[in-house]
Amino acid sequence: MAYDSCCVTRHLAVVPVLLLAVLLLPQSLRADNAGDGETDTKPTYGYVTKYLTVPVDQFSFTWNDTFQLRYLVNDTWWDKQKPGPIFFYTGNEGDITLFAQNTGFMWDIAAEFRALVVFAEHRYYGKSLPFGAKSFEEPKYLGYLTAQQALADFVAVIGELRKGQSFPRQSPVIAFGGSYGGMLSAWIRMKYPHIVSGAISASAPVLMSAGLTPCDAFSRIVTSVYHAAAPDCAENIKRSWKALRNISNTDDGKAWLSKTFSLKKAIHTPADVNTLLEWLNNAYTDVAMANYPYPADFLGDMPAYPVHEVCKPLRKRVKDDKELAKAIFQGVSVYFNYTGRAKVLDVNNSDSLLDVSGWDYQACTEMAMPMCSDGRSDMFERAPWNEAEYSKACFATWKVRPKFNMTLWEFGGRDLRGSSNIVFSNGLLDPWSAGGILRNMSDSVQAVLIPEGAHHLDLRSQNPADPASVRGARRLHRQHIRKW
Amino acid sequence: MAYDSCCVTRHLAVVPVLLLAVLLLPQSLRADNAGDGETDTKPTYGYVTKYLTVPVDQFSFTWNDTFQLRYLVNDTWWDKQKPGPIFFYTGNEGDITLFAQNTGFMWDIAAEFRALVVFAEHRYYGKSLPFGAKSFEEPKYLGYLTAQQALADFVAVIGELRKGQSFPRQSPVIAFGGSYGGMLSAWIRMKYPHIVSGAISASAPVLMSAGLTPCDAFSRIVTSVYHAAAPDCAENIKRSWKALRNISNTDDGKAWLSKTFSLKKAIHTPADVNTLLEWLNNAYTDVAMANYPYPADFLGDMPAYPVHEVCKPLRKRVKDDKELAKAIFQGVSVYFNYTGRAKVLDVNNSDSLLDVSGWDYQACTEMAMPMCSDGRSDMFERAPWNEAEYSKACFATWKVRPKFNMTLWEFGGRDLRGSSNIVFSNGLLDPWSAGGILRNMSDSVQAVLIPEGAHHLDLRSQNPADPASVRGARRLHRQHIRKW
Numbered sequence: 001m002a003y004d005s006c007c008v009t010r011h012l013a014v015v016p017v018l019l020l021a022v023l024l025l026p027q028s029l030r031a032d033n034a035g036d037g038e039t040d041t042k043p044t045y046g047y048v049t050k051y052l053t054v055p056v057d058q059f060s061f062t063w064n065d066t067f068q069l070r071y072l073v074n075d076t077w078w079d080k081q082k083p084g085p086i087f088f089y090t091g092n093e094g095d096i097t098l099f100a101q102n103t104g105f106m107w108d109i110a111a112e113f114r115a116l117v118v119f120a121e122h123r124y125y126g127k128s129l130p131f132g133a134k135s136f137e138e139p140k141y142l143g144y145l146t147a148q149q150a151l152a153d154f155v156a157v158i159g160e161l162r163k164g165q166s167f168p169r170q171s172p173v174i175a176f177g178g179s180y181g182g183m184l185s186a187w188i189r190m191k192y193p194h195i196v197s198g199a200i201s202a203s204a205p206v207l208m209s210a211g212l213t214p215c216d217a218f219s220r221i222v223t224s225v226y227h228a229a230a231p232d233c234a235e236n237i238k239r240s241w242k243a244l245r246n247i248s249n250t251d252d253g254k255a256w257l258s259k260t261f262s263l264k265k266a267i268h269t270p271a272d273v274n275t276l277l278e279w280l281n282n283a284y285t286d287v288a289m290a291n292y293p294y295p296a297d298f299l300g301d302m303p304a305y306p307v308h309e310v311c312k313p314l315r316k317r318v319k320d321d322k323e324l325a326k327a328i329f330q331g332v333s334v335y336f337n338y339t340g341r342a343k344v345l346d347v348n349n350s351d352s353l354l355d356v357s358g359w360d361y362q363a364c365t366e367m368a369m370p371m372c373s374d375g376r377s378d379m380f381e382r383a384p385w386n387e388a389e390y391s392k393a394c395f396a397t398w399k400v401r402p403k404f405n406m407t408l409w410e411f412g413g414r415d416l417r418g419s420s421n422i423v424f425s426n427g428l429l430d431p432w433s434a435g436g437i438l439r440n441m442s443d444s445v446q447a448v449l450i451p452e453g454a455h456h457l458d459l460r461s462q463n464p465a466d467p468a469s470v471r472g473a474r475r476l477h478r479q480h481i482r483k484w
Numbered sequence: 485m486a487y488d489s490c491c492v493t494r495h496l497a498v499v500p501v502l503l504l505a506v507l508l509l510p511q512s513l514r515a516d517n518a519g520d521g522e523t524d525t526k527p528t529y530g531y532v533t534k535y536l537t538v539p540v541d542q543f544s545f546t547w548n549d550t551f552q553l554r555y556l557v558n559d560t561w562w563d564k565q566k567p568g569p570i571f572f573y574t575g576n577e578g579d580i581t582l583f584a585q586n587t588g589f590m591w592d593i594a595a596e597f598r599a600l601v602v603f604a605e606h607r608y609y610g611k612s613l614p615f616g617a618k619s620f621e622e623p624k625y626l627g628y629l630t631a632q633q634a635l636a637d638f639v640a641v642i643g644e645l646r647k648g649q650s651f652p653r654q655s656p657v658i659a660f661g662g663s664y665g666g667m668l669s670a671w672i673r674m675k676y677p678h679i680v681s682g683a684i685s686a687s688a689p690v691l692m693s694a695g696l697t698p699c700d701a702f703s704r705i706v707t708s709v710y711h712a713a714a715p716d717c718a719e720n721i722k723r724s725w726k727a728l729r730n731i732s733n734t735d736d737g738k739a740w741l742s743k744t745f746s747l748k749k750a751i752h753t754p755a756d757v758n759t760l761l762e763w764l765n766n767a768y769t770d771v772a773m774a775n776y777p778y779p780a781d782f783l784g785d786m787p788a789y790p791v792h793e794v795c796k797p798l799r800k801r802v803k804d805d806k807e808l809a810k811a812i813f814q815g816v817s818v819y820f821n822y823t824g825r826a827k828v829l830d831v832n833n834s835d836s837l838l839d840v841s842g843w844d845y846q847a848c849t850e851m852a853m854p855m856c857s858d859g860r861s862d863m864f865e866r867a868p869w870n871e872a873e874y875s876k877a878c879f880a881t882w883k884v885r886p887k888f889n890m891t892l893w894e895f896g897g898r899d900l901r902g903s904s905n906i907v908f909s910n911g912l913l914d915p916w917s918a919g920g921i922l923r924n925m926s927d928s929v930q931a932v933l934i935p936e937g938a939h940h941l942d943l944r945s946q947n948p949a950d951p952a953s954v955r956g957a958r959r960l961h962r963q964h965i966r967k968w
Contacts, residue, residue: 059543061849061884062627143546155893191675193902195893365545400545409639409679418677418904 045100045107047072047119052160054123056130056144058152067130071120071157072100077111083171084114085481086161088196090154090188092181093359096121096128099181102298104461106176109478116171120157122150122184124358136357139399145361148410151188155195172197174481178456179203179432180359180367182424187411190419198421198484200477202456205435206424208369210408215372215385217434218285223378225288225307225429233311236318237284238379240328241277243321248273256322261329264344279347280328281380283335284310289455291429294465301338304465309334364394366410368402369435420444421484425473427453446480448473529584529591531556531603536644538607540614540628542636551614555604555641556584561595567655568598569965570645572680574638574672576665577843580605580612583665586782588945590660593962600655604641606634606668608842620841623883629845632894635672639679656681658965662940663687663916664843664851666908671895674903682905682968684961686940690908692853692919694892699856699869701918702769707862709772709791709913717795720802721768722863724812725761727805732757740806745813748828763831764812765864767819768794773939775913778949785822788949793818848878850894852886853919904928905968909957911937930964932957 051068078084087106089099100119110117121128124145129135136142158173165171173196177185182204189199207213227234247253248267257276258266267273290299291307303309310331318324336345363369368390373380391401407413416422416437424437425448432455440446450458452467458474535552562568571590573583584603594601605612608629613619620626642657649655657680661669666688673683691697711718731737732751741760742750751757774783775791787793794815802808820829847853852874857864875885891897900906900921908921909932916939924930934942936951942958 057541057544057627059630059632060541060627061630062624140546143541143544146543146545148543159893189902190677192896193674194896194899409643412676412678415678418673420902 045074045104045117046076047074047100047117052157054153054156058149058156065130067123068128069121069123069153069157070096070127071118072096073161074110074117076117077114078116079114083165084116085197086158086171086173087113087115087117088154088158088173088175089119090151090175090177090181090184091120091122091125092177092179092184093122093125093362095126097126099178103176103178103459105459105474105477108462109474109481112478113481115174116161118157118161120154122181123153124361136361142361142398143400145358146366147184147187147362147407148191150184151191154184154188155192158195172484174484175199175201176459177201177204178459179205182456183407183411186419186422186424189422190411190416193420198423198480200423200425200459200481202425202459203427203430203432203436204424205369205432206407206411206437207413208432208435209367210405210413211370212408212413213435215370216374216378218371218431219373219378219380221431221434222285222288223380225291225431226284226311226379229305229307229311230315232317233314234379236314236324236327238375240280240324241375241381243324244277244280244328245273246321247325257325260322260326262344264346265348276347277381280332283332284379285431287332287335288429288431291454292457292460293452293467294463295338296460298460300335303334303338306334306338361398361400364398364402365400366403366406368394368404370404414441416441416445421480422446423448423477423480425450425453425456425458425477427451427455427457427470429453430455430457448476529558529588529601530560531558531584531601536641538637538640542633542640549614551607551612553605553607553612553637553641554580554610555602556580557645558594558601560601561598562600563598567649568600569681570642570655570657571597571599571601572638572642572657572659573603574635574659574661574665574668575604575606575609576661576663576668577606577609577846579610581610583662587660587662587943589943589958589961592946593958593965596962597965599658600645602641602645604638606665607637608845620845626845626882627884629842630850631668631671631846631891632675634668635675638668638672639676642679656968658968659683659685660943661685661688662943663689666940667891667895670903670906670908673906674895674900677904682907682964684907684909684943684965686909686943687911687914687916687920688908689853689916689919690891690895690921691897692916693851694889694897695854696892696897697919699854700858700862702855702915703857703862703864705915705918706769706772707864709775709915710768710795710863713789713791713795714799716801717798718863720798720808720811722859724764724808725859725865727808728761728764728812729757730805731809741809744806744809746828748830749832760831761865764816767816768863769915771816771819772913772915775938776941776944777936777951778947779822780944782944784819787818787822790818790822845882845884848882848886849884850887850890852878852888854888898925900925900929905964906930907932907961907964909934909937909940909942909961911935911939911941911954913937914939914941932960 050071050073052071053066054069056065056067057063087110089103089106091099096119106117123130124135130144131141134141162171175185175188175196177183182201183206185199186201186204186206189196223234226237244257247257254267261276267276286299287302287306287310290296290302291305294304296302313327313330318327336342370385370387372385373383375382387404394400394402420442422445424446426433426436426438427450430453437447438449450469450473452469457470458477462474534555534557536555537550538553540549540551541547571594573587573590575583580603590601607614608619614628615625618625646655659669659672659680661667666685667690669683670685670688670690673680707718710721728741731741738751745760751760770783771786771790771794774780774786775789778788780786797811797814802811820826854869854871856869857867859866871888878884878886904926906929908930910917910920910922911934914937921931922933934953934957936953941954942961946958
């Protein structure tokens with residue numbers, strides 16, 4: 001039974017974090033950047049921070065409540081007299097400044113297009129909290145956290161940006177987004193084609209729900225990425241779960257594990273063991289998502305091709321349980337301690353809890369994305385998908401039940417015949433490509449594949465280490481934008 | 485100042501009723517039909533009445549409130565094993581049974597397409613009241629009366645109809661609608677192209693708001709219809725307002741007018757006079773909308789080409805005020821008393837108040853349609869459009885303020901480049917064509933003009949008296965449906 005409850009916890013706490021992993025570390029990252037003379041090698045982009053008053057409920061007249069939605073604007077390259085396009089990032093589940101810093105592609109091409117660069121924050125994230133600190137307290141405050149409401153907010157921001165322009169507006173809006181933000185960029189074009197001229201939708205798992213994708217597809221892709229780095233690496237990880245459970249069967253073993261993994265909080269109970277294993281599970285997927293060809297700090301500070309680094313100590317079959325545990329820890333140190341500054345590993349880390357809560361809630365309403373692993377065709381512990389248990393856990397936490405088919409009915413899933421001017425890009429190294437649009441749907445709903453790409457690599461700033469495929473993808477993006 | 489307040493009243497009470505005129509008389513019509521052996525010459529169509537439980541707020545998870553939405557289904561021609569299309573009427577502001585009886589076109593072609601025929605009621609009308617009898621009591625109950633919420637209801641009904649079908653669904657949905665229902669049929673295709681394959685949008689004034697149409701266009705078309713019937717008819721009506729006001733300046737005059745017009749409630753105050761004049765204003769527009777080539781009872785029992793009938797006593801210039809008043813009364817008797825059964829004229833008629841209230845509320849939120857007349861280029865009293873006054877009156881009545889540009893931002897107005905598979909049909913005798921799409925927007929967003937057509941004549945059942953243009957329009961509709 002402990003196993004079952006583990007799995008439910010896994011789906012509620014870990015799966016959302018997959019998309020959201022970006023949010024687990026932002027506070028520590030910010031601390032680094034503001035730290036004592038550390039060299040910050042990231043590009044930093046400038047903007048003016050603005051706020052727009054928007055209705056809490058965009059689809060009724062019942063409440064007059066409003067709140068302040070944050071958005072970031074840079075008009076360096078924009079000619080107000082003869083306005084060019086608006087590059088509009090449809091913010092996803094996190095502080096919008098993080099996306100502004102990690103979407104270099106928009107900045108890289110802004111001058112070429114003389115574009116206004118805008119990043120709009122998603123309601124209930126960052127500083128855009130409809131009910132301030134109370135926003136997450138009760139179902140009645142949280143209920144307005146939906147994709148449709150967020151899209152309507154974005155339309156309101158576009159209205160503000162285009163104030164004074166005649167209709168049809170002079171400045172075509174090009175929506176950009178990655179991951180859930182990529183879903184939103186596609187959907188804003190779909191629902192408001194008269195407002196948004198086209199969308200670059202990067203690594204958007206629009207098919208991840210409503211039974212459109214087998215629940216194990218994600219786990220299988222993660223596994224294949226590790227297998228490609230070193231076949232025995234995936235095999236060692238697959239075997240490690242049992243090894244870790246074996247070790248933790250005794251109190252001595254738990255103590256050894258706590259010491260070996262430098263755990264901030266030593267493990268004592270079966271729940272503690274589950275937490276450690278969930279952390280590892282999450283670490284492998286984050287590293288796969290951030291498997292970029294150069295060092296980056298999007299999902300935590302990591303070296304180039306971090307999957308290879310994790311696999312270094314795991315390249316050869318390790319048979320002994322404790323030896324395997326040590327190799328595992330050595331490998332994942334790349335993920336949580338690439339800088340070498342971490343003294344301990346805190347698997348209960350809950351920095352930015354608020355943001356994680358937001359996605360957790362969305363995953364319990366309209367964004368439920370069934371995930372599973374079978375422990376045979378993938379390198380994870382067996383964790384079957386159980387819709388009823390998932391729903392029950394959602395109700396226990398949030399007093400809501402998931403609408404598993406909602407995105408399908410609202411946004412059409414694979415049926416995109418009625419839409420146009422959308423590019424879906426996917427990196428084939430990215431586990432989220434499991435739920436991506438991987439083939440052209442029509443002349444104007446196109447798929448771009450990036451064989452060497454991890455999670456929305458194409459939206460990142462250009463880098464000398466970029467593989468040819470991502471350069472090609474960015475060239476295509478620019479061609480499409482020019483056409484729209 | 486009395487004039488000003490007249491005008492605001494006019495915009496709040498009369499303009500909504502223009503679209504809605506259909507609703508002023510349904511109760512009396514129903515009474516007729518259930519009456520003592522009267523011959524009912526209307527076609528009657530059979531259906532099963534069903535109800536679906538839908539959320540009050542389709543766009544948040546804050547409330548769990550649900551209500552029962554009514555819809556009518558006829559599966560006579562539908563083969564469940566090999567399901568054909570679903571003909572789906574997107575209900576507008578009224579009891580859905582009325583639209584089922586007045587949209588003969590869908591019934592006429594159902595067998596040819598082996599279609600399932602469905603009429604779905606719009607929330608807050610007919611029997612689909614989200615909060616029962618309380619629905620209109622307070623702003624907090626009324627606030628969910630919006631077009632977007634109604635569209636989401638319709639999508640839920642389609643979901644119910646297609647239960648068990650695989651996705652993409654086997655049965656293409658063709659949306660039909662007239663007037664506001666036509667706006668909804670176009671918009672459901674626009675917002676849910678993966679659910680609805682195409683839309684026949686008849687006499688839909690989608691351009692009537694947000695400054696897309698001059699506020700006097702409607703009045704001018706009504707005038708031209710009367711002018712075409714008899715130039716002096718429009719001229720007499722134009723002069724009648726002053727004549728009626730002259731007469732009602734004295735108590736004797738008011739008594740004379742009350743008697744001459746067989747008023748149920750004699751006029752005493754200036755407000756009573758305004759009410760009579762508003763009723764006349766409304767009568768002329770209703771008659772123009774229902775200017776069908778055969779007797780019909782859509783907007784009340786009327787003869788063929790009722791504008792001609794209204795104009796019969798007004799064909800020659802009538803100079804004397806009282807003579808003119810008598811001729812006016814004689815003319816409009818065609819509108820309220822074609823059957824000869826009315827003993828009195830009740831200008832305070834408020835049958836179906838609830839439905840009128842619904843549209844009045846919508847006209848005060850997202851459906852505000854600026855209307856005006858100048859008394860020179862049109863046959864109406866001067867009634868300038870005053871946005872501030874309108875907004876103030878809305879707030880006084882409903883505690884809401886209109887969002888004058890809302891439909892433009894939500895649905896794009898004239899910018900339909902991103903949409904497809906919509907036919908906008910307009911009768912050029914119909915005043916609402918003022919706000920219609922009158923030219924092709926693209927290969928798949930097409931305009932069909934019906935020079936001899938009044939308000940959504942093409943959606944009515946075929947009739948030997950139909951002009952060639954409406955027969956042609958229906959042929960085109962069928963071709964489009966076959967393509968979709």
